[in-house]
Amino acid sequence: MPDPAAAYDTVTCHLGKGEHVTSVMHRSKPPEDDDNDDDDVENCTSESDYDSHSLQPSFESALDMPTSTHWDELPSHHSIKQRAAEEAWKGVRHALRCAVVQSNCMPPHQMCVLCQQQEASFRCNDCSAFAYYCSSCLQNVHDTTCVLHTPEEWKDGTFSPVNCVTSLDI
Known part of the structure; x- marks a missing residue:
């Protein structure tokens, strides 16, 4: 039986001067088994966190083409674009979640x-x-x-x- 707590993410945003807000958000899809539990709890420190996350997608890893000569083993154009979109989302997810939590808090x-x-x-x-x-x-x-x-x-x-x-x- 799947763990019901695994369907939620906890986000803690630090507002400064010892104040913080913790929000529990429903996860749209189950987490992937990647042995990285750091995605389950994310921390935002301030609005300056938005600057530390690049909002530009990183396509280098998604566009690395295999050197195989068999056409059946090459990834399709759609799968390359899909991987690039997933990588881009990973880059901005944390900043967007922090923005949502901070917009529901009273500024200090x-x-x-x-x-x-x-x-x-x-x-x-x-x-x-x-x-x-x-x-x-x-x-x-x-x-x-x-x-x-x-x-x-x-x-x-x-x-x-x-x-x-x-x-x-x-």
Whole structure:
């Protein structure tokens, strides 16, 4: 019987100053038996990790043609392209996974985008991807103009939806 935990990958992103977020992501296909368990747990340190991973595919290994004279033993053009695509994906997978995890975290010491005076503890993806608010600014904006938005509060290491509508006059 296959191990149910093998269908998930754990990604830990370090946000700085001792803060980190661990995310468990569903794996789209079972892991290959390559005796390398380093793929199961990946660590991201900061946004600078994106620079350390080359986003350019490496085709050299996929394009090495065998020196055989038997045409039946030569790889097809499709299999060469498929191997090149797999190699390219391996090069960017870690950086993309870190980006997904970090996009679901409150940036450290994020100030409110409106007042710029208080530290933000809310976000609203309906307003913008980077709309972080303090509690008073969130109430002011979402009680008057953005009543149908679903803001989220950063609590216990995750965002959870909050209902800030006190009354809706229709």
